[in-house]
Each structure stands twice: as structure tokens, then as C-alpha cells.
Amino acid sequence: MAGAFSVYGDPGNTKQGLQAGAPLRISFDMKHIFASLALTLLTLPVFADQRVPTSQTEVQLSFVPLVQKATPAVVNIYTKRVTQARRNTFMEDPFFERFFQSGPREPRVQNSLGSGVILTSDGIVVSNYHVVGMATDIRVVLNDRREYTARVLLGDEDSDLAILQLEDASDLPSLDLRPSDEVQVGELVLAIGNPFGVGQTVSSGIVSGLARSGASNGNGRGYFIQTDAPINPGNSGGALIDMSGRVIGINTRILSRSGGSNGIGFAIPADLVRAFVEQADAGNDVFARPWAGLSGQTVDADMAETFGLELPGGIVISGMHPVSPFQSAGFQVGDVIVAVDGLAVNTPSEMVFRMSVAGLGNTSQVTRVREGQQDTVPVSLIAAPDMPPRNATVLGRRDVLEGLSLAQINPAVINELNLQLNAKGVVVVDPGPVAVRVGLRRGDVVARVDDTDVSSPQDVARALQDAGRWVRLEVIRGASRVQLRFRI
Incomplete structure (x- = not known):
């Protein structure tokens, strides 16, 4: 097949032997054109084999191979927990709440959702404590829609981590943990989870900060990897992975005034996750961390x-x-x-x-x-010593403050209740239903009952039995001394 097109010469150009205004005819072979075009198309990236990106140029083309590798090991977690809720509608009001502390209670089922990461083929999963802690029913759904029930092997509210075991699980996809000290600011990362319950979602960003220890909230002791990969409610417990598909952190929280992602999210480093898995394998149900004192x-x-x-x-x-x-x-x-x-x-x-x-x-x-x-x-590296004995005591039905739980202060109690290092004497572990109404709180150190100094749970119990119609308690709360007065 052949084709031709005409080019008309420049009227002022006669040096090439062309007659001014005469057409120039050029012939070409269309088969050569089509062959060259086909060769060019075959060299374009869209026809290349899909694989994990290995360079910045390839990363800009697609995250598909990396997502396909990682998402099967990131799961959705659905939990139920039963709480005791008061029926009085005024309990929702902060002002009226204190007047209805003893109101009747009824069971209430709370549902929540989050994410998790499979770390071993036999069903060891890591998630956040705030996702699965205190749950009465845990259901884990894989990316391929398989479902498993799960139980908590080890959980820690301070670190906001929990290790789960899927029941009757085998041959599951899993992800490896990457040493935290290898991670650098500026690395490309993906956050995978189930935000707002819409289903598994992937967002991209970079590591925007390391060693973020001032970002904790609630009871968490913060030490985090910071990322600008969008993290939203429901992402908690999901994976933060690098460009090789290894887990560098477990997404745990965001810094936001609105409740939505503003580009500052935090993940618990993989090294701490590894320590949790090791203690779970050893049979621990509570995470034991070294005590600095x-x-x-x-x-x-x-x-x-x-x-x-x-x-x-x-x-x-x-x-x-x-x-x-x-x-x-x-x-x-x-x-x-x-x-x-x-x-x-x-x-x-x-x-x-x-x-x-x-x-x-x-x-x-x-x-x-x-x-x-x-x-x-x-x-x-030692655990906080539980000596001298804590002599845990709970006041009985005939005592003035029924249900009040007390303990002798020792290093282990100081560590558990986050007391001052120089704290001594007896501390409130749980105020119970009566003492909470007179103002006692968990962590209060009881120094005096009326005019009697107390230094043990037994001293407190005896002093309350000998009290008159009015009782005065002096407690140390943080760095302050507080006096509570109530009538029996």
C-alpha cells in the first residue's frame, strides 16, 4: 500500500530546481508507518508487567502492585461490648449527672469498628486496644470476605495495642514488621484501613515526623511515627506500610479539631508491636514493660x-x-x-x-x-517491684464507704496508677458506688480520716468504723491536698 501528499514550493525558492508554485510529490510506504507505531506503543509503561515500584518514577505511575500485595493482610474488626447505662435521661447532662449516680442501670450493647493487621499465617493479628479492649464479641473480616471470631491474647491500654488470635485460622496472608530505626522522614507510605466503615481504603503520604512523644491522648503513653497519609475514624489498628510492603507502624490516632483528617496522623512503631507479639507468644496476658523508677x-x-x-x-x-x-x-x-x-x-x-x-x-x-x-x-531492666505487699482491701456492706477499694502503695502501685514517685501510704484503687458520690477518685492518696493519720488500708477501714455522724477525709491528689466532708 502506498500513499502520497503534495507540498507546494516557495515561490521565491528556485535553487532546489523546483519550479515556483509547482507541487512536490513524495511517496511513502504505509506498512512502515504502522510497524513503527506498533513498536512505540509496546514500549509504553501501560503494557509493562505489573510489579512493586522500585524507583520514584515508577511509584508515580501506580501503587497497584503494592496494594495488591498488602491489602489481603489488613482486616476489618467489628466488636460488641455490654455496658451498664442509667435509664435517667438527665445522665447525659454534665450538670445533672452527679445527682443521679445511684440511678438504676440497664445493659446496653455498644458496637464499634476498626482495623487490624495479620502478622502470622496462623492468625495472630495486631490492633488498637481502644478497638477491641473490653469487647465481649470480636468478629474479624478479611479482604476476601472470610470471617473469623477472635479473642484477645494480650492488651495494654497505655500503649493502645492488642494482640488477637483468630479461631481455627491457617494459611492466612500476613505482613512483615520493619525495624523502626530504619524508618526515615520523607519516606513514601500507604495507610490501609476501614475509615468510617465504608470498606477497606488505601491512602498515600509520607513519613512526616519521628519520635512524636507529645501527641498522646486519653491514657496513651505517646511515642509515634507521624504521617500525612489521611487517617480517619475506623483506620485505627490498620497498617502503615513502606514501599516494600512491610509494616512500619499501626495507625492509632489523628490530631484534629474537627474529628476528620487534617494531614497529621500517628502510628505506633513496629518495634513495639514486635515486643507485644513476643510477650503474647510467651503466654503473657498483660504487657510487662521495664520500670525506670x-x-x-x-x-x-x-x-x-x-x-x-x-x-x-x-x-x-x-x-x-x-x-x-x-x-x-x-x-x-x-x-x-x-x-x-x-x-x-x-x-x-x-x-x-x-x-x-x-x-x-x-x-x-x-x-x-x-x-x-x-x-x-x-x-x-526490671518490672516495678510489688513489695511491700499491696494488701488490697475492699470495704464491705457494713462499712461506711461500701465498695471502696484500697491498696498499700509500693513501686508497682505507683507505676499502675501513675502516682508521684515519693507517694506513700494508702491509695484509692476504685472508689466504688458510694465513695464516688462524696468525691473520691481513683489515685487519691488517703492521708487522714477525721483527726487520725492513716498509712494502711486497715487504718482507713478502722477509722471509718469509729467515725461520727460527719466524716472528714484528707486526700493527696497529684500535688494538691483536698478535704472531703460528708454525712453518714
Whole structure:
């Protein structure tokens, strides 16, 4: 097949032997044109084999291979929990609530949803504690619509992590955990979860920050990876993955005034998840983290010169419990901790994270600065001692404050209730239905009943039995002393 087209010469151009205004005829072979076009199309990326992107250019083309690899191991979690709700409609009003504390209660079923990540082929799943904690029924739905019931093996409200076991599960897709210290700011990441219950959703972004320890809310002890990948309610417990499909974190919360994603989301680092899985495999149902037994604050620019530091950073020790492992290792108030196991720490939460990852029973190499001199000291990682015995006591039906739960203060109790390191005596573990109405709270340290000093749960019980018509309690709440007066 042949074709031709005409080109008319320039009237002023006669040097090429063309007659001015005469048409120039050019012939060509259409088969050559079609062959060249087909060859060009075959070289375009749309015809290339799909695979995980390996360069920035390829990433810009598509996340499809990566999503296909990761999404089967991210699950939707549906939970039910039964709560006791008061029937009085005024209970919803903050002002009237205190007047109806003893109102009749009725069971209420609360439904919630979240996400999780399968870590092993036999059904070990990680999610957030706030998704599955206290749930009476947990249902896990895979991307291919298979459903499993699940039970909690280990949960921790402070870290907001929970490890689940799917019942009768095998040969499941799973994702690997990536060491947290390899993650760098600027890396491309995908967040996978079930936001708002609309179904599995993937959003993209970058790692926008590391070691975010001031972003916690509720009871969480914050140490997070920050990302701008959109995270919304329902994403909790889902995966934050890198470009190789490995989990770098578990999505847990967002920073927002409106309740929607504003581009600042937080994920729990994979190293802490690995520590949870190891303790669950060992049979623990409560996460045991090492106890530092000290208080401290971040060294800022104004303090750095005072402590002989070239740059601001680290934690200056402001207080230590007498049985703290740091005190046993020779640390003193005023020492600055700058690293744990060779990794810099700048906040107490960051130090607790490093110790938790190292694990109980091990020894961490802690770098300190004292009077301008730096050295490294081994510190044994131990649990908070539960000595002397806590002598847990619950007041009975014949007592003035029925249901009040008390305990003797020791390091374990200080750690559990987040008390001051120098706290002594007896503490309220649970005020119960009566004492809560007179103003007692969990964590209150009872110092005096009427004119009687008390130092044990038994002292409190006896003093209340001997009280008159009016009772006066003096409690230490944080750094304040509070007096509560009520009539029997």
C-alpha cells in the first residue's frame, strides 16, 4: 500500500530546481508507518508487567502492585461490648449527672469498628486496644470476605495495642514488621484501613515526623511515627506500610479539631508491636514493660550549657525512687540521659519506648552526662517491684464507704496508677458506688480520716468504723491536698 501528499514550493525558492508554485510529490510506504507505531506503543509503561515500584518514577505511575500485595493482610474488626447505662435521661447532662449516680442501670450493647493487621499465617493479628479492649464479641473480616471470631491474647491500654488470635485460622496472608530505626522522614507510605466503615481504603503520604512523644491522648503513653497519609475514624489498628510492603507502624490516632483528617496522623512503631507479639507468644496476658523508677524533663537550649552539653537534648533526672534500677546503677539526680543502647532519647516517653523494645530481663547501655563528662552505664531492666505487699482491701456492706477499694502503695502501685514517685501510704484503687458520690477518685492518696493519720488500708477501714455522724477525709491528689466532708 502506498500513499502520497503534495507540498507546494516557495515561490521565491528556485535553487532546489523546483519550479515556483509547482507541487512536490513524495511517496511513502504505509506498512512502515504502522510497524513503527506498533513498536512505540509496546514500549509504553501501560503494557509493562505489573510489579512493586522500585524507583520514584515508577511509584508515580501506580501503587497497584503494592496494594495488591498488602491489602489481603489488613482486616476489618467489628466488636460488641455490654455496658451498664442509667435509664435517667438527665445522665447525659454534665450538670445533672452527679445527682443521679445511684440511678438504676440497664445493659446496653455498644458496637464499634476498626482495623487490624495479620502478622502470622496462623492468625495472630495486631490492633488498637481502644478497638477491641473490653469487647465481649470480636468478629474479624478479611479482604476476601472470610470471617473469623477472635479473642484477645494480650492488651495494654497505655500503649493502645492488642494482640488477637483468630479461631481455627491457617494459611492466612500476613505482613512483615520493619525495624523502626530504619524508618526515615520523607519516606513514601500507604495507610490501609476501614475509615468510617465504608470498606477497606488505601491512602498515600509520607513519613512526616519521628519520635512524636507529645501527641498522646486519653491514657496513651505517646511515642509515634507521624504521617500525612489521611487517617480517619475506623483506620485505627490498620497498617502503615513502606514501599516494600512491610509494616512500619499501626495507625492509632489523628490530631484534629474537627474529628476528620487534617494531614497529621500517628502510628505506633513496629518495634513495639514486635515486643507485644513476643510477650503474647510467651503466654503473657498483660504487657510487662521495664520500670525506670525516675522522673525527668527534656533538656532545652537554656539548660544545655548548664549541664555541659554542646546541643540541647536528653533527659535530666529530677527524681528517683529508692529502689529504681537507675539508682542501683549509680545514677544521681541531675544526671542527663542522652541515649539508650546507642539511640538518642529526648523525652521520658522515648526512653520508656527504648526500654520496652529491649525487654524485661535484659540490660540496656545507658549513656549519661555528669558534670560535662559522658560515660555509658549498664542498667538492668526490671518490672516495678510489688513489695511491700499491696494488701488490697475492699470495704464491705457494713462499712461506711461500701465498695471502696484500697491498696498499700509500693513501686508497682505507683507505676499502675501513675502516682508521684515519693507517694506513700494508702491509695484509692476504685472508689466504688458510694465513695464516688462524696468525691473520691481513683489515685487519691488517703492521708487522714477525721483527726487520725492513716498509712494502711486497715487504718482507713478502722477509722471509718469509729467515725461520727460527719466524716472528714484528707486526700493527696497529684500535688494538691483536698478535704472531703460528708454525712453518714
